[in-house]
Amino acid sequence: MPRIIVFCSPKGGSGKTTFCQNLLPLAAQEGFNTLGVDFDPQQTLTKWGRRRLATLEGRADLAAFDVLPADILNDWHAVQQAAQGHDLMIVDMLPSVDHCLPQVLEVCSAADLVVVPSQATMNDADSTGPWLTRLAEMGVRVAAVLNRANEREVFVRALKEQFNRLAPLCPVTVRSLSDAHLGHVDGLSAADNPRSKSRPDFLAVWDYVRREAGLAPARRRGKVA
Numbered sequence: 001m002p003r004i005i006v007f008c009s010p011k012g013g014s015g016k017t018t019f020c021q022n023l024l025p026l027a028a029q030e031g032f033n034t035l036g037v038d039f040d041p042q043q044t045l046t047k048w049g050r051r052r053l054a055t056l057e058g059r060a061d062l063a064a065f066d067v068l069p070a071d072i073l074n075d076w077h078a079v080q081q082a083a084q085g086h087d088l089m090i091v092d093m094l095p096s097v098d099h100c101l102p103q104v105l106e107v108c109s110a111a112d113l114v115v116v117p118s119q120a121t122m123n124d125a126d127s128t129g130p131w132l133t134r135l136a137e138m139g140v141r142v143a144a145v146l147n148r149a150n151e152r153e154v155f156v157r158a159l160k161e162q163f164n165r166l167a168p169l170c171p172v173t174v175r176s177l178s179d180a181h182l183g184h185v186d187g188l189s190a191a192d193n194p195r196s197k198s199r200p201d202f203l204a205v206w207d208y209v210r211r212e213a214g215l216a217p218a219r220r221r222g223k224v225a
């Protein structure tokens with residue numbers, strides 16, 4: 001079975017899909033045989049993955065991986081079967097977990113790491129804090145990561161301290177950068193572009209997440225656009 005990394009938060013728009021769109025290429029660039037799993041009924045990651053397949057036809061330099069659309073209510077067993085033979089599964093959870101909580105918790109319990117992205121606002125913290133506590137109390141290996149945040153703001157520092165009391169916190173805060181969604185129209189992301197300003201942020205998150213999920217570092221192949 002592959003290692004399983006799940007991006008899951010009870011708050012919509014926290015950055016789950018954006019992290020998947022960057023960490024999937026970064027993992028594949030390092031030579032991990034990686035599968036993306038899209039539990040969002042809107043299939044944002046799936047549609048992006050299909051556009052990527054079309055782009056890849058003319059671009060042998062880009063890292064490749066499959067994205068599997070799946071229904072959180074019925075498909076977890078089939079997803080696990082499909083993932084056999086891969087090194088790594090990266091799961092994009094749906095925006096709201098309330099109507100399918102048992103299924104979401106089952107997937108989280110099977111994960112080597114659940115990453116909970118959060119924007120640095122009080123509204124986000126109101127949802128993210130209890131979710132981190134709940135997962136940690138279940139014995140799930142969990143990590144918070146702050147997204148779209150400015151380290152220099154006093155509130156961001158206070159939030160980091162609060163999250164760090166509840167669960168492990170990724171030491172790298174991802175900045176709010178307009179090129180975080182660079183290339184999405186072609187199924188690409190900042191991770192595919194060495195000139196992207198946000199690529200180093202996502203690369204640092206990947207380094208943290210990979211280690212926390214127990215994946216040994218692979219040789220960095222530098223396979224970027």
Ligand SMILES: Nc1ncnc2c1ncn2[C@@H]1O[C@H](COP(=O)(O)OP(=O)(O)OP(=O)(O)O)[C@@H](O)[C@H]1O
Binds near residue numbers: 095
């Ligand atoms: N670091 C960032 N800098 C700038 N924009 C960002 C950043 N991270 C995410 N975004 C933007 O924020 C929006 C929400 O991000 P995203 O879709 O990844 O969140 P999500 O958690 O998957 O949302 P949902 O819960 O609806 O699935 C998107 O428009 C995305 O491009």
Ligand SMILES: [Mg+2]
Binds near residue numbers: 016018093095
């Ligand atoms: Mg999403």
